Amino acid sequence: NAGVTQTPKFRILKIGQSMTLQCAQDMNHNYMYWYRQDPGMGLKLIYYSVGAGITDKGEVPNGYNVSRSTTEDFPLRLELAAPSQTSVYFCASQGAANEQYFGPGTRLTVT
Amino acid sequence: TQLLEQSPQFLSIQEGENLTVYCNSSSVFSSLQWYRQEPGEGPVLLVTVVTGGEVKKLKRLTFQFGDARKDSSLHITAAQPGDTGLYLCAGEGAGGTSYGKLTFGQGTILTVHP
Numbered sequence: 001n002a003g004v005t006q007t008p009k010f011r012i013l014k015i016g017q018s019m020t021l022q023c024a025q026d027m028n029h030n031y032m033y034w035y036r037q038d039p040g041m042g043l044k045l046i047y048y049s050v051g052a053g054i055t056d057k058g059e060v061p062n063g064y065n066v067s068r069s070t071t072e073d074f075p076l077r078l079e080l081a082a083p084s085q086t087s088v089y090f091c092a093s094q095g096a097a098n099e100q101y102f103g104p105g106t107r108l109t110v111t
Numbered sequence: 112t113q114l115l116e117q118s119p120q121f122l123s124i125q126e127g128e129n130l131t132v133y134c135n136s137s138s139v140f141s142s143l144q145w146y147r148q149e150p151g152e153g154p155v156l157l158v159t160v161v162t163g164g165e166v167k168k169l170k171r172l173t174f175q176f177g178d179a180r181k182d183s184s185l186h187i188t189a190a191q192p193g194d195t196g197l198y199l200c201a202g203e204g205a206g207g208t209s210y211g212k213l214t215f216g217q218g219t220i221l222t223v224h225p
Binding site: 004033035040041042043044045048058090092097098099100101102103104105 | 115117120142144151152153154155156159199201203212213215216217218
């Protein structure tokens with residue numbers, strides 16, 4: 001049982017490049033979330049999904065897109081990377097008691 | 112927008128000391144969760160408190176949910192170096208479109224020196 005997995009672990013992008021952060025969970029959870037964590041700022045919700053085919057914006061969605069074609073996978077897309085998107089990104093899925101299970105994170109630097 | 116203010120932001124103490132971390136809001140939450148995060152890893156759930164006034168104990172950690180479900184505290188007794196980490200509180204919205212979504216505090220970085 002792998003829980004929530006994320007790839008890549010680290011990535012450096014140039015301004016204007018695009019990339020997809022991968023997230024997968026094997027717990028059959030319907031709810032999944034993408035957060036970014038900046039130093040001293042806690043976790044900010046980017047996008048979330050309540051099930052396959054259903055996604056919605058969180059607190060800081062600008063510059064990002066998501067899709068949810070299956071229950072297991074919830075990729076996050078950055079189309080035109082900007083320095084302000086330098087952060088650590090966490091994917092999470094939610095269990096039956098509304099507890100969240102987090103992946104190990106992706107550390108992204110945009111230069 | 113629901114906000115959670117966590118204090119203190121930094122805490123540096125000696126092994127064996129006691130400490131309390133506070134999490135406050137003007138909003139009501141249906142539940143309050145506490146997470147611990149170690150460097151290079153994702154947050155891991157410690158406890159969920161649901162009922163106003165609820166107290167939960169996890170070995171040397173005591174969690175309390177305020178009567179009005181707007182605030183919470185985490186008390187650690189006789190801190191150990193292994194307690195070092197980032198502690199995050201997170202409130203679950205009370206119904207409507209907030210259901211299931213968590214609002215996180217900015218975190219408390221705890222360092223326990225041997």
